[in-house]
Amino acid sequence: MFNKILIANRGEIAVRIIRAARELGVGTIAIYSTADRDALHVLLADEAICVGPARSTESYLNMNNILSAAVATGAQAIHPGFGFLSENSKFARLCEEMNIKFIGPSAKVMDMMGDKINARAEMIKAGVPVTPGSEGEVHTTDEAVKIAEEIGYPIILKASAGGGGKGIRKVNTVEELVPAFEAAQAEAQAAFGNGAMFIERMIFPARHIEVQILGDSHGNVIHLGERDCSLQRNNQKVLEESPSVAIGHTLRNEITSAAVKAAQHVSYENAGTIEFLLDESSGKFYFMEMNTRVQVEHPVTEFVSGVDIVKEQIRVANGNELSVKQEDVTFSGHAIECRINAENPKFNFAPSPGKITNLFLPGGGVGLRVDSAMYSGYTIPPYYDSMIAKVIVHGENRFEALMKMQRALLEFDVEGVTTNVDFQLELISDPHVVAGDYDTSFLGNVFLPEYQKED
Template sequence: MFKKILIANRGEIACRVIKTAKKLGIATVAVYSDADRDALHVRMADEAVHIGPAPSSQSYIVIEKIIEAIRKTGADAVHPGYGFLSENAAFAEALEKEGVAFIGPPVGAIQAMGDKITSKKLAAEAGVSTVPGHMGLIADAEEAVTISASIGYPVMIKASAGGGGKGMRIAWNDQEAREGFQSSKNEAKSSFGDDRIFIEKFVTEPRHIEIQVLGDKHGTVLYLGERECSIQRRNQKVIEEAPSPFLDPATRKAMGEQAVALAKAVGYHSAGTVEFIVDGKANKFYFLEMNTRLQVEHPVTELITGIDLVEQMIRVASGEKLSFGQDDVKLNGWAIESRLYAEDPFRNFLPSIGRLTRYRPPGEGKTSDGTIVRNDTGVFEGGEISMYYDPMIAKLCTWAPDRLTAIDAMSAALDDFEVEGIGHNLPFLSAVMQDERFRAGRLTTAFIAEEFPEGFLGVEPGEGDLRKLAAIATTVNRTLQARAVQISGTIGNHRRIIGQHWVVKLADQEFPVTLETSADGTAVVFADGGRITVAGGWLPGQTHAHFTIDGAPLGIKVGRAGTGIRLRWRGMDVVAHVREPRVAALARLMPVKLPPDTSKMLLCPMPGVITSVAVSGGDQVEAGQALATVEAMKMENILRAEKRGVVKRVAVAAGQSLAVDELIMEFE
């Protein structure tokens, strides 16, 4: 067994590897850039080595700097995590020359399967069904348009060395193929140092299902079930689960055996994933690619199999045989993973950076109802989300005996997850958990586009939800009133009395309510006679509260918004005003303040760098026309005109860094 492992990565995956290494009694070495000097993985490791400036191209993917850190610390093995150098054959070869073990597959397998073009050809030669496409190199955007038209739209434009949704675009016409080719090429060069691009047919109603494989150096290769990864946004996975609600045992076995055969064909060992596109109508599957590394979503497989994949990777790399066979692999229960991203769902999921002023994940481990909560993270309260790296904050996972219970456990865990200081997708994740189509398992990779065609605008509370929120707001208000009484005491000979009758206004609705105290808590009685009993505690200053609503537990985020009470729950975000009846009557007379008009301005939707400006002052633009490109967190974002108009002036230039809502251009 190894004595010291260097983790050539950062963030949550570096922390994840460190946890297993410590469990095995192995010392760990972290590497870090200028931006990660105070990062969590640096704090957790036994040693840490600085490797350069913030951009990954000058630090995390510079092989010579990783080798230098190995020499400095005497590490005898390297775990690459995922991304960065994890599928870089030159890195694995450099480690081999250095006499250091690579905790991953052999160089030949990385070369054969890590390259998307080569892997497609090998899969076809091996008789594996593949998606139609052009596997040769593409010279320029015009050739990309010609190839795309010959394949037939829609097409997927992909980076050969890509992964994690970077360097990928879907094109539905010539213009999108032309733009998508250049953007994919730029992202591929920036993220992987390899700008080769290929094009394949985009299956319009696909499910993305992948098989986890695990092999040792003695010829054994197993499959550990599948993961459903169909909930994607911009080709980036958002929610994964294991097993898939779609596969039957026969299809699972067929996919697993094909994945194993492909792995054996390239002499594979270590953990890897064979990804398939599955036609939900015809129940056919097509080889997509093989990732010769640990996947982001590996925790759901660990939760349903009980197998620590990082531990197995370490043991395999040290020469051990797998201690179990295919028949020993049992799938137990159901696991869900939600990726918490520093992306603002209310701004079309654009990246958000800044400091985590509050970061309180739910408690991990087995809960009182038998479900399990797990949170893989690489951040901490007070830490900073940088513009230089992937926007992932954490991977929240839940396990339960069945799928719906796992989904409900995830909903409760998301309710208890507090993140402040940046934009994040927690409300969106909560909304998906309540979506009827998701709960029924009717998934495709177009799920988000189809269920949220106008983007995510938050969840509108239904009548039942409004009443729950009104009851909670009334209870919170009562606590605030009781505190005010304690502070003010008596006025003259009169002691202040808390009223029983209130009017709650939220989401443009008013609910006259009466408070009644009972042995079970506070009963909130509505004008039509409906009653909701609220039990549980909340104290002023607390940002999160647990209540029991008519006997059912509920976690909710509580805050102040001026004179109102802000409540966030299950993707809903409302401000409730709880007023005495007379005050409520006067409040109805107050005029509504209108927001400023920004309809003739293009504002920067995220912190980032302007990489190009496509128009000038005086130009006439059409709806959908590209205006400027902003790069943030290694992703290019093309900003387009919402309608026809004339550019009055351009306020920025290429290379300029902008903050959120800074002016890019004005229109006449």
């Protein structure tokens, strides 16, 4: 097993990785920006090293500084977490060249599946269903108009190199297409340095279903069931649960088998997620994209499967076989995760950085977990993502999980900054959500208009 790994991230995911590594007897090295000098991941790691100023491009995205830190501290591997450099094939390739193990898939596989156009082509080869769409990159509005006419409206524009909801636009008519394409392309260029787009027929509303995959270097690939991530705002997930109430036994077998087939086709290693759109009216599902990293919502899968995904990542990167085979994986109960952000939902979810003057995190009972890097007196910096915690619950059934989440959110208390805790409490208590009657249109078209009218 590795002696030391460097965590190329911050916040709750860095804390999560440090804890998993410590339980495996592996030493940890935290990196931090000058704004994160007092962050929890810095305090918990065995070693810590500053890699630059507050701005992400000069610290958490600074490949040279991070790799220099790894060499200086004797790290044998780097865990990228999610976000930042986690899906950057150039960084993975540099790690390989420097004989530092990247805890994730190879740069080759990342190139294949991280680029949406390449991934789509590979899924067609693998026999995984995909939505009608462009066959390659789209660079001009003239191309976009022609392709849209061929596949039919409504369509969705996506950045080829995108992620995190950037460079995406939904288009219902030809009149909307040109301004939407230009805006999405500009956003993609600014976010990823690549303005290449592609076009798909829009399956909307739909269920956003993703399947957790684990693979090793010995040819083993398994799934850990599905998550329903349909509650989204601006293409960003807000709440996730497992299993999905929209899927029965037969469809579950079909969609998880398709995910395993997809991962096997590209000889996938480490943790990954195959994302699908499910058209509930027809019962058909379509490949959307693959995330070649651990997901924010991985804890719900850990609760229902009993498998520690982060520990499996470290073991697989070390060359070990997966600790479980598919026939060993069993699923129990129901799990839900709510993302807690330092933001003000009443003011268009504006970020709310600042000093936490008092903090009480919910606890007590079986099946409740809070992943966070917060502590009382900590100052949330304004430079990074606004997510400050995740509340995850597990119950014998969905009703118990819902009640447990309501109880946990009622106890959650953060003073000094504004959070979305009350927003999440209202969402988890909404009759449609309680009934499992929602899709990707629900939050934006149904819940938010009513929520914002309350004032």
